[in-house]
Amino acid sequence: MKKRILALTLSVLMAASLAGCSKQLSNEYITVKQYDGLEVAKVETAEVTDENVESVIQTNLGTSAADGGITDRAAENGDRVNIDYVGSVDGTEFEGGSDKGSVLELGSGSFIGANGDYKGFEEQIVGHKSGDEFDITVKFPADYQNADMADKVAVFKVTLNGIVPELTDDWVKKNSETSKTVEEYKKEIRKQLEDNNKESMENTLQNNALEAIADQVEVKKYPDGALDEQINSIKEYYTNMAAAYGMEFKDFVEQAMQMTEEDFDKQAKEAAETALKRKLACExxxxxxxxxxxxxxxxxxxxxxAENGQYESVEDFKEQVGEDTVKNAIRQQKVGKYLADNCVQVEQSDSSTETAK
Structure with missing residues (x-):
């Protein structure tokens, strides 16, 4: 079911992000009035701060704890540890009581503290070594934010994956393919973040350009059956989403989407028309x-x-999503880059931002 919904989501999103561009282009279906020099909202590249770099480094250290953490001693107060845990009350697991690879600073008070005769969660980890599996029993406070758990006694099955190591030259040599020292590693992480921010900016600009092209498209007619197919794709997506929540489509639309089926049909038709206009323009x-x-x-x-979606194979991905759908998405990416490279970025005033909202 999850893969099916992912496939449908990808289908809808890919059909809804296309493009166009300056001199007019025309065929039997549409006319694109302008595609070069489109005016789009200016996009700035986010600045990378020292705090950003430090946050990534701490995350990487925490992730590495299970493989290259401190193993020659037990966990102490002040250590950061990587743990898996599963919580239960009266033998029944409860929502929000489980996690894998969670990084916790012992003594920080982040988890449940001491309550009456029950010790706190963090202090019961102190003294254990990497690889230990053990139970922790705690009592939720009477004023706990989740009233269903207030005053309840819970047992957590805990695995101490590792004690998070310090950032040293030795750690860097083992965990980086290019850096040898701490300073080199910090520069490496900063460069990665800068590259990510630049890519994010470029993607946003491309999306803005693809959205801007919709106003430049005049439709003469749609290909036979194309509009109905797009509407059905949208409805199928939400029908499957309703099923994933164990709900009938009508109930899902009314309760989760806060609209009537009639309103849904109207909006689905408008979305399908927009998606189809952009698809035709992109082609x-x-x-x-x-x-x-x-x-x-x-x-x-x-x-x-296929790799990013963790499909078993490329053929499995094509079958689940649809080869034509994937090819449309790839084409749209290429056209989106062309539009972004040839657009005009303009500052947005507060009034235009409010209008857009």
Whole structure:
């Protein structure tokens, strides 16, 4: 079910993020009035701070604890530890009471503290070594934010994966492919964050350009059956989402989406029309501007999608999502980059921001 919903989500999102561009382009279905020089909201690249760098380093240290943490002593107050835990009350696991790879500073008071005859969660980890599996019994306070758990006694099965190591040159040499010292590692992490921020900025700009093209598209007619197919795809997505929550479609629309089925049908039709306009525009621009990806580009990108989506194979991914849907997404990415490279970024005033909202 989860894979099916992921596939449908990808299908809907890919159909809804296309493009267009300056001189008019036209075919039997649409006319794109402008595609070069589109005005889009200016996008700034986020600054990387020392705090950002430190946060990533601490996360990496915590993640490495299970493989290369401190193993020659027991955990002490003030240590950061990597733990798995499963909590239960009267033998029944409860929501929010389990986690894997959680990094906790002992003595920080982040977890349940001492209560009457019951010791606190963190102090019961002190004295254990990496690899130990043990039970911790705690009592939730009477004023606990989740009233259902107030005053309840819970047992947590805990695995101490490791004690988080300090950042040293030795740790860096074992955990970085390029850095040898702490200072080099900090520069490496900063560069990674800067690259990520730049990529995020470029993606946002491309999305803005793809959205801007919708106002430049005039539709003459839709391909036979294309609009109904898009509407059905949207409805199928939400029908499956309702099923995942154990709800009938009608109840899901009314309760979760706060609308009537009639309102849903109206909005689904509008969304389908917008998605289809953009899809047709993207195909037209790709054809006229020689932006259609090569077979090699398609296969490489499809393989990346399959890997990121943790599918068993590329063929499994194609079958689940649909090869045509994936190819549309890849084409849209390429056209989106072209639009972004040729757009005009403009500052947004407060009034235009409010209007957009």
């Amino acid at each position: 037209l621009i790709a054809e006229k501007k020689n932006l259609e990806p090569s077979d090699k580009e398609y296969e490489e990108q499809i393989a990346e999608y």
